Each structure stands twice: as structure tokens, then as C-alpha cells.
Amino acid sequence: MMLSLLHHQNLVNLVGYCADGDQRILVYEYMQNGSLEDHLLELVRNKKKPLDWDTRMKVAAGAASGLEYLHETADPPVIYRDFKASNILLDEEFNPKLSDFGLAKVGPTGGETHVSTRVMGTYGYCAPEYALTGQLTVKSDVYSFGVVFLEMITGRRVIDTKKPTREQNLVTWASPLFKDKRKFTLMADPLLEGKYPIKGLYQALAVAAMCLQEEAETRPTMSDVVTALEYLGVTKVEENNETDNNKKEEGEDERLKL
Template identity: 80%
Template sequence: MAKSNVTSKVFTYNELCAATQNFNHDNQLGEGGYGMVFKGHLENPDQHVAVKQLNRNGFQGNREFLVEVLMLSLLHHPHLVNLVGYCAEGDQRILVYEYMPNGSLEDHLLDISPEKMPLDWNTRMKIALGAAKGLEYLHETADPPVIYRDFKASNILLNEDFDPKLSDFGLAKYLPTGDNTHISTRVMGTYGYCAPEYALTGQLTCKSDVYSFGVVFLEMITGRRVIDKSRPTEEQNLVTWATPLFKDRKKFILMADPLLEGKFPIKGLHQALAVAAMCLQEEAESRPSMSEIVTGLEYLSVNKDDEEEGIPAN
């Protein structure tokens, strides 16, 4: 691995204390299993950043830290979050990213606070397309290919224009080159988003990410969380609820997020649900590739009016 490829800056712990006002809780952006994220400000160059301080919980966190630094130092794409730098001083493990002012897709879709406007249909399609292009780059351009492994709404960050960027590469895996199309690994990821064959056997392929993309895209269309214990039993698992509905076009309209208030093209809804259904097929081989999904979504994310030629709406 050529050293010249690594563009990330090494920060001292003191620099990051200064940037975040000593990791002040007023600057906290979020908290996850990995640690806390703070908004920070760097003097030179003058920029806002997101500073992720990893829990110092030994080996696992350290491995994920190293994977993240290497992956994001070597992978560059408009739909992957940009790693500004890192700090590995003493037992501190801190990652510094570009700041994404609109938070995560989850904040605007599944955890909407009262002052936030729900995302309109076109913004949802734009976010889906950008996120799909990020996965397409990992699977089909990165060499060796990368399986992202933790595609979910909270890992899709949004800039000021609601352009999406994938974040959190601690679980990502390089796919060995040669005849290997899968890796066998301990099942990691988030319950509900994992492909059935991966959850059952630990066999990870690019098609595992395609399944996870289908889950998130379905969340974007329906406004429902993949697992929602507050709903009636038969509706708690989004994929289980949606699967029979996919077979009946008359029910498609029932699947649209009520917060869209009916403002979406009917054909667009049908085509979006068709893409989600293809991604969520039980058989991994039957799922499309990310480049096929990007092609489908490029068609969807252009403003089409309902009178145009397309899939008939009956």
C-alpha cells in the first residue's frame, strides 16, 4: 500500500481538544456503540468537522479504527464521507471527518423532530441514487472491491444540499481477488438490514449490501423503520409486511409514506417499489448489481411527470 495514497492528516489530541472545546457536550452531534461524535472547528484550514471519539474498549475498536483510516484514506468518491484526519495518541482513537450539516438520513426519515420538514419524494430519490452510487463505487470501481456491510439510514449522512455520503467504514471488508465471490466472516451489522444468507451462514458478498440497500430504500418509500416494535405484530418487520404487498399493484399506494401526503408520481412509486423488491429477493443471485440499481434510479430521480411513457399504473 503506497504511503503517498494516504491523504489524511495526523492530529494531536490537543488540537482536537481545541477544535471541540474539550469535547464539550454542547457540541455533541450523536452517540453510537462506537463512541461519541462532536462538532469541531479547525483554524487551519478554516473548516467545520465532525470528530468521532471511539470508546477505548480494546482490540475490536482499534481494529475498526484502523480499517476506517485505511479505507477512507484510499477510497475517494463524492458519495463517501471525506476523512480529514485522525489521532492515535496514547490510548486515544479519534477520527475527524468533513462536517455534514444535515445529519443522517435517519434524522429526516425515521426520527423526525417536530421542527423538521419531511423529505419530499424527489429528495428521497436523489438520496437513494447518491447512496447507490457510493455502493457502486465500492463494489465495482474500488480495487480490490469493498463490501460495506453496515448500510443503514443512520450511516447515510447529508450535506447542506441533501447530497448523501456513506460514513462509518469500521465494518467494511475488502473482497479478496481471484475466484472468491464471498468471504466468510462473523455476522456483524445491524439486525433487520442483514441479508438472510449472510445472517444464516456468515457468507458475505456484494449482494449482501444490495439487500441492505433494498431495506433502506423501502424505509425511504414507506417512512417505516425496518424493525418497529410499536406497530401491530404483523407490521413490526418491514420486509415481512411488504413482501405480500409487492405482489399486488393495487396495494402499492398503501405503502407510500403518509408524510408525503400523496405528493409523488404514481409511476415513480411503482418503479421504486419494483427496485426495492428486486433488491430484497431471498436468493442473492437474483438481486441486481449496484450498477443496475443506479441505472434504474437515474431514471427515477429525473423529474418525470405522470403522463410520460413508463410502466403502466394498473
């Protein structure tokens, strides 16, 4: 099995399997916090508290690192093909690990540019060129990452028929908003209650927009995404330090007044 050959801190460990008659069961390591979907899109049903901004960015960075390993370290490269919130599992400290490699496909080798295959995966997460032609590349995963990252930023499902018609498809709803920086705050999950760094929100949405480019060639590689998310984390720390310094200065001013 493919997963038994892949080892990375952001991929689930395969403990074993059970084969009995026509029954086949895979046994993964136990992930205490379930899936990202449980904490992001199924809050009411699972009685979970909303994830804070820092945790969302931590999960995004770890998941991106897992995809980077599959695309750029595994030999031959592996295309995950079913990247979505329910396939990102979380341990006790909310470290993410990719699971369910049932649709994973060995990437193109020997100078080939793509793998031709039957279109599979979950509606809404598939890259447009893959959905239209069945031509699969690592950039197909990059698009799927962009969709999930946008779900993490907005708290919205990629397809939600309960919303007004124009807002049912997350990517279609977000596309015009990407073009107007003044509307970026409208895209932040209301459950965050405004508790996020503005610069961090702008940068996160910029990463999502790059991953969701219509043309596969214009999307970044996962190593580029990992680098961008690491920089986003650094910026977050710097912003927090600036805020703390400003608060200290304000406190000193107040004392001087007294």
C-alpha cells in the same frame, strides 16, 4: 485506513485522526444536515420536516452510486456491510455520503465467490444468507440497500416494536404487498401526503423488491440499481412535464369557454 484510499463524491472525506493514549478519533468533513435517519425516522425528536419525494429519490440515487463505486470501481472491491439510514450523511443540499467504514470488508478476490466472516451489522439490514452462514458478498449490500430504500419510501423503520405484531418487521410486512400493484399506494409514507408520482412510486417499489430477493444471485448489481434510479428520475421529470402540459391545456380550454 481503508477510507483514506477511497475517493468518491458519495463517500465522506476523511480529514484526519487523533490518537491519544487509548483514545482513537476520526475526523470527517462536516455534513450540515446530519444523517438520513434524522430526517426520515427521528422527525419528532429532531423537529425536522418530512423529506419530499424528489429529495428521497436524490438521496437514494447518491447512496446507490456510493455503493456502486465500492463494489465495481474500487480495487479490490469493498463490501460496506453496515448500510443503514444513520450511516448516510447529508450535506447542505441533501447530497448523501456514506460514512462509518468500521465494518467494511475487502471483497472476494482470486476467483473466490464470497468472504467468510463473523456476522456483524445491524439487525434487520443483514441479508438472509449472510445472517445464516456468514458468507459475505457485494449482494449482501444490495439487500441492505433495498431495506433502506424501502424505509425511505414508506417512512417505516425496518424493525418497529411499537407497531402491531404483523407490521413490526418492515420486509415481512411489505413482501405480500409487493405482489399486488393495487396496494402499492398503501406503502407510501403518509407524511408525503400523496405528493409523489404514481409511476415513480411503482418503479421505486419494484427496485426495492428486486434488491430484497431472498436468493442473492437474483438481486441486481448496484450499477443496475443506479441505472434504474436514474431512469426513475427521468420518468419523474417527464410526468411533471405531462402534468404541466395538461394544466396548460385545461387553462386554454377555460379561456376558450370564456
